[in-house]
Structure formats: C-alpha cells, structure tokens
Amino acid sequence: MNAFLSYLIHGISLGCGFALIASGIIIIYRVTRVVNLAQGMFAVVAGFSAASLLDIGLPHVLAESAAIGVSSAVAVFTGYVAVGKRGTTPQQSLIVTLGVGIFGYAVEVLIWGDQPRSFAGLAGSYELFGVDVPKQYLLIAPITLLVFALLELFFERTYAGKAMTACASNPYAAALQGIGVVRMSLYGFGLGGALGGVAGVLLTPLHPISYDSDVSLFVNGFAAAILAGLKRPVLALAGGLLLGVAESMVAGYSKASYQSALALLLTLAILIVQATRRETLHAVEES
Amino acid sequence: MSFDSRSATIVALAAAAVLAAALLDESALSVYVLLTLTASVTVGVSLLMGHAGQVSLGHGAFYACGAYAAGLLSTHGFPTWLGLLIAPLASAAVATIVGVPLLILRGHHLAFATLALHLIFLSLISELSITGGDVGLQGIPRLSLAGITLTSVRSYAYLSCTALLLVVVVAQNILSSRPGRALRALSSSEVAAASSGVAVGYYKLAMFALSAGFAGLAGGVYAFYMGYLAPGSFPVMLSIEYIVMAAVGGLGKVSGAVVGSAVVFLLVHGLSRVATLSGMPSTAPIILSYAVYAVLLVSAVLVLPGGLMGLAARAAARVRARARYKNGGQAETPPAVGPDNPVAPEQVAPKHGSFS
Numbered sequence: 001m002n003a004f005l006s007y008l009i010h011g012i013s014l015g016c017g018f019a020l021i022a023s024g025i026i027i028i029y030r031v032t033r034v035v036n037l038a039q040g041m042f043a044v045v046a047g048f049s050a051a052s053l054l055d056i057g058l059p060h061v062l063a064e065s066a067a068i069g070v071s072s073a074v075a076v077f078t079g080y081v082a083v084g085k086r087g088t089t090p091q092q093s094l095i096v097t098l099g100v101g102i103f104g105y106a107v108e109v110l111i112w113g114d115q116p117r118s119f120a121g122l123a124g125s126y127e128l129f130g131v132d133v134p135k136q137y138l139l140i141a142p143i144t145l146l147v148f149a150l151l152e153l154f155f156e157r158t159y160a161g162k163a164m165t166a167c168a169s170n171p172y173a174a175a176l177q178g179i180g181v182v183r184m185s186l187y188g189f190g191l192g193g194a195l196g197g198v199a200g201v202l203l204t205p206l207h208p209i210s211y212d213s214d215v216s217l218f219v220n221g222f223a224a225a226i227l228a229g230l231k232r233p234v235l236a237l238a239g240g241l242l243l244g245v246a247e248s249m250v251a252g253y254s255k256a257s258y259q260s261a262l263a264l265l266l267t268l269a270i271l272i273v274q275a276t277r278r279e280t281l282h283a284v285e286e287s
Numbered sequence: 288m289s290f291d292s293r294s295a296t297i298v299a300l301a302a303a304a305v306l307a308a309a310l311l312d313e314s315a316l317s318v319y320v321l322l323t324l325t326a327s328v329t330v331g332v333s334l335l336m337g338h339a340g341q342v343s344l345g346h347g348a349f350y351a352c353g354a355y356a357a358g359l360l361s362t363h364g365f366p367t368w369l370g371l372l373i374a375p376l377a378s379a380a381v382a383t384i385v386g387v388p389l390l391i392l393r394g395h396h397l398a399f400a401t402l403a404l405h406l407i408f409l410s411l412i413s414e415l416s417i418t419g420g421d422v423g424l425q426g427i428p429r430l431s432l433a434g435i436t437l438t439s440v441r442s443y444a445y446l447s448c449t450a451l452l453l454v455v456v457v458a459q460n461i462l463s464s465r466p467g468r469a470l471r472a473l474s475s476s477e478v479a480a481a482s483s484g485v486a487v488g489y490y491k492l493a494m495f496a497l498s499a500g501f502a503g504l505a506g507g508v509y510a511f512y513m514g515y516l517a518p519g520s521f522p523v524m525l526s527i528e529y530i531v532m533a534a535v536g537g538l539g540k541v542s543g544a545v546v547g548s549a550v551v552f553l554l555v556h557g558l559s560r561v562a563t564l565s566g567m568p569s570t571a572p573i574i575l576s577y578a579v580y581a582v583l584l585v586s587a588v589l590v591l592p593g594g595l596m597g598l599a600a601r602a603a604a605r606v607r608a609r610a611r612y613k614n615g616g617q618a619e620t621p622p623a624v625g626p627d628n629p630v631a632p633e634q635v636a637p638k639h640g641s642f643s
Contacts, residue, residue, distance in 0.1 A: 034395075035395035088589070090394070091342065092592075094342070094395050095342070095584065096585050096588050099531075099580075099581045099585035100581065101581075102527065102577050102580050105577040113570060219403065258414075260406065261410040268389075271399075
C-alpha cells in the first residue's frame with residue numbers, strides 16, 4: 001500500500017510535467033498547425049537556466065521565473081524561424097522546429113556542457129499516510145493547477161487569448177477581422193515556451209536533466225497531447241496525469257525501462273484508432 | 288535527362304566510387320565505408336519523403352534492425368552471407384508489418400509514430416538478452432563470400448560501394464518505371480492519384496518497405512564491418528541525420544541523396560577533425576556537428592527547398608536559357624511524349640522535390 005501510494009504521488013508529479021509540456025504543444029499546434037518538435041528543448045533550457053541562475057546566487061522564485069522567461073524567448077525565436085516566413089507549409093515548419101531543436105543541443109552543450117545537471121528544489125519532506133513525500137513533489141501539482149486555471153482565464157477573458165482561439169479555428173476569417181495571424185503564432189510559441197519552461201523548472205529537481213532529455217520530454221508531452229486530442233489544453237491535464245501515473249506504476253511494479261516503451265505503444269494505438277475512425281475527414285483536412 | 292545519359296552518369300559515378308575505394312588510404316577508407324552506408328539509407332529516406340510524402344524519423348531503427356539481423360544470424364552459427372542476405376529482408380519485413388497500421392497516419396502523426404518506433408526498438412534491443420542488452424552484440428565474425436573472408440577495410444569499402452550502387456540502380460529503375468510515375472502522382476495529390484487508379488496504400492507501403500530494405504542492407508554491411516553492435520550505435524540522432532542529408536541534396540532525387548550525404552557527411556567529419564585539434568574543449572566535436580546538422584536542415588528547408596540538386600538544375604536551366612538567347616531566341620523543343628516519357632514530370636508533380 002505504501003509503495004502504491006508513493007508510486008501514485010510520483011506519477012502525479014510526473015504527469016503534471018507531461019501535461020504542462022502537452023499544453024504547450026497543443027497551444028502552438030492550435031494556432032499554427034505545427035507540431036513543435038522543439039518543445040522538449042524549451043523545458044531543458046529552462047531547467048539548465050534555473051540551475052545556472054541559482055548558482056550565481058539568485059533567490060529561488062526569481063531564478064525560476066527568469067528561467068521561464070528565457071525558455072519563452074527561445075520559443076519565440078523558434079516560432080519566428082519556423083512560421084515567420086510566408087508560405088511555409090506545416091510540414092516544412094515541423095522539420096524546421098526539428099532543426100531548431102538540434103541547434104538547441106549545440107547551444108546547450110556549449111553553455112552547460114554535456115553532463116546531466118540538476119538543482120535543489122524544496123528541501124525536506126512531509127509524512128503523508130505513512131509515506132515520506134519530498135516537498136518538491138507536493139509543490140508540482142498545485143502550481144500546475146494554478147497554471148491551467150490561468151490558461152483558462154487567458155483564453156476566455158483576454159483579447160489576446162480570444163484572438164488566438166480565433167486564429168486556431170479559422171486563420172483566414174481571423175485575418176479579415178484584423179488579427180495578425182503571424183503575431184498570434186509568435187504569441188502561441190511564447191506561451192508554449194513558457195509552459196515548457198514551467199515543466200522544466202519543476203521537473204529538474206526530481207531527475208537531473210541532460211541536453212538530450214528533450215526527446216523523452218517531447219515524446220511524453222506529445223503522447224499526453226494526443227490523449228487530449230490536440231484540442232484543449234485543459235484536456236491535456238487529464239492525459240498527462242493518466243500517462244504519468246501509468247508510467248510510474250509500470251516502472252514501480254515492472255521494469256523502469258519498459259515505461260516509455262509502454263507509453264509510446266499506447267499512444268501509437270490511440271493515434272491509429274483515431275485515424276481509422278475519421279480517415280476521410282482527416283484526408284480532406286490535410287490536403 | 289534521357290535514360291541513356293542517366294545510365295551514363297551512373298556508370299561514371301560507379302567508376303569514380305570504385306576508383307576511390309581502390310586509391311584511398313586506410314583512414315580515409317573507414318570514412319568512405321560509413322559514408323557509402325549512410326548514403327544507401329539516405330536514398331531510401333529521400334524517395335520516401337520526396338515521392339510518398341512520408342517523413343520518417345525512424346529509419347535508424349531499420350538500419351539497426353538489419354545490423355542486428357545479420358549479427359544475430361552469424362553469431363548463431365549461420366553462414367555470414369546468409370546474414371547479409373537476410374538483413375535487408377528482415378528490415379523490409381518489419382517495415383511491412385509495422386507499416387500496415389502506421390501508414391494510416393500522415394504528416395506529423397507519422398513523424399511521431401516513426402520516432403516512437405525508433406525509441407521502442409532501442410528499448411527492445413537494450414532489454415532483450417539475445418541482443419546482448421546495453422552491452423551489445425559482440426564477436427560478429429567477418430563476412431565470408433564464396434570462401435573469401437573479407438578482413439581489410441578496403442574489402443569492406445568495395446562491399447559498401449557495391450551496396451550503394453545496388454541501391455542506386457534499384458531506386459533509379461523503380462523511379463523511371465510505372466511505380467515511379469505512380470509515386471510521383473501520389474506525392475502531389477493522393478486523392479487525384481487514387482482516382483486515377485493508383486493503389487495509394489499499396490504504393491506507400493511498398494515504398495516504406497523498400498526504403499527500410501535499403502537501410503537494412505546498409506546495416507548488414509555495418510554489422511560485419513564493425514564486428515560488434517550496441518544500442519548506443521543507433522541513437523535517434525541517426526534517423527535525423529538521414530533527413531538532413533536528404534533535404535540538403537534535394538528530396539526525391541537519387542542523385543540528390545548521394546550528393547547530400549557526401550556533402551553533409553564530409554563537412555561534419557572534417558569539422559569534427561578540426562574540433563579534436565589540441566586546444567579545443569572536449570565537447571567541441573558534438574557542438575559543431577549538432578550546429579552543422581541544424582543549420583543545414585533549416586536552411587535546406589527554408590532557403591533551398593529543392594536542395595543542392597534543385598540549385599544545380601536551376602543553374603543549368605539558366606545557362607541553357609542564356610545559350611538560347613544567344614542563338615536568336617529559338618525556343619528549345621520540350622521532350623517528346625512517348626513510351627519512354629509518357630508525361631513530363633513537371634505536369635505530374637508541380638511541387639516535386641519539395642516538402643508538402
């Protein structure tokens with residue numbers, strides 16, 4: 001029972017991280033129709049930046065916020081390269097985000113080296129139902145919920161949020177209303193980068209990250225986004241939690257190395273079922 | 288390009304490749320072997336992306352699959368030539384089996400699915416005891432063909448060169464025959480191709496399997512050349528390198544794939560040699576190679592959509608136009624429509640060679 005509870009708590013924390021990355025992927029996808037392969041890189045950049053800023057003596061909350069700012073700026077740059085040029089098709093942009101992600105590797109290794117890094121999060125632990133739970137784990141879920149609440153408010157109540165939703169549903173009509181579609185795409189990337197950054201600074205204290213951790217972060221984030229149907233960021237929270245808990249249970253009761261393979265197989269199965277169910281619609285939409 | 292001049296080009300390139308294998312020194316030969324193997328995989332990836340419109344981030348897995356098939360057979364007492372023969376077949380068979388469900392997906396979904404395939408394959412070979420797990424598969428014997436055991440690097444250079452030539456000839460023949468025209472039609476519009484009687488699903492699957500077969504063949508040669516295999520030799524980056532090379536050369540063109548792999552491979556190799564000079568930090572080689580791959584990929588997609596071969600074709604067209612202008616503005620006659628060339632490729636695929 002104790003083991004189960006600790007796996008559950010670990011899974012929820014992990015799932016929150018996946019959900020944050022997934023919501024970034026979804027927001028960028030909705031506005032630009034581009035699946036951003038550099039999404040994992042944003043989290044890694046934020047994690048590394050936070051570690052460096054803490055090293056030079058910045059206090060905790062400030063360092064993490066600055067790191068999220070850095071990842072957001074990196075994301076806007078990514079967006080500018082990927083969708084800034086007129087007439088770039090989504091498939092071209094997909095490849096470009098892949099290229100920017102690899103460029104991120106070069107810059108990360110140049111600045112931070114190729115060894116895994118981490119930083120201390122909240123120290124200490126609470127005892128919960130007889131299980132020692134590090135405080136950092138308990139920090140993740142409330143912050144994630146807060147971020148998702150803010151996201152909902154942003155899309156429901158602000159002009160920029162509504163404009164982004166308009167671009168997502170019909171870019172042509174949105175442009176006719178005087179909404180700058182390219183600018184909204186860059187906002188989308190900036191927001192997506194900030195969300196990736198939040199995931200990065202929250203998860204880095206749990207597991208040290210290295211420059212190539214972005215592959216597993218992206219894959220899990222995209223899996224959660226697929227579970228959410230790539231539609232609403234809030235659904236990604238459910239997708240991420242499901243995935244995180246499932247992986248944590250597999251890692252706990254079976255073998256740790258099976259966890260990502262299992263998540264991938266599950267995601268592939270869902271993708272294929274979805275595609276067969278709306279084959280014709282899909283074909284029309286893509287061409 | 289007429290068929291005859293195309294075969295003449297292939298013969299000339301083949302002669303150059305064989306000559307290079309005969310003349311290069313030992314250290315250059317090891318680069319040559321890896322370069323020709325990489326080019327063999329890239330030809331398949333390029334055709335898949337340029338003609339069947341599929342982005343595969345997982346061809347490194349098919350390369351690994353061929354390598355492990357050859358390695359496992361030859362370490363379990365089977366003759367090595369059988370291992371080399373089975374390698375492409377095994378990869379093609381795996382591609383056919385996973386391709387049936389996977390190719391329902393398109394675009395970014397397919398890109399993700401192939402990336403997932405690569406990751407699943409990696410975790411499979413690092414878990415199974417038969418493949419040696421993380422330690423890898425050791426003690427793969429040298430390849431023996433008709434009683435001759437290939438031991439020197441030069442003999443493997445000839446072998447990899449033969450593999451590349453085989454891949455180029457097969458790919459070129461397929462492109463200039465009926466399946467090639469079907470694939471070209473398919474790459475511009477699947478709906479239009481399907482309504483003209485092209486079995487879209489069948490051709491996409493066949494192309495996927497063929498490109499995996501190319502990768503498997505290269506992987507088989509790699510297994511005998513290296514003598515040991517480990518999951519670490521087939522990182523996700525490997526699959527991405529093929530995409531970079533295909534995009535730099537110009538998607539959908541066999542010559543582009545070969546030229547692209549040669550340019551990118553030699554550039555990265557040359558830079559990493561510079562980066563290992565004394566005084567450079569130990570991380571310099573990875574930094575430089577990642578930066579080169581990234582910059583080449585992004586600029587190939589955004590600035591040079593047709594790749595190097597597209598650039599060369601445009602330059603050649605400009606030279607021809609200038610010559611025509613000097614000859615008094617006589618328009619060049621378009622290639623005759625006949626059995627050899629039923630429809631001009633431009634008419635079938637307006638965006639031939641570009642993404643989308």
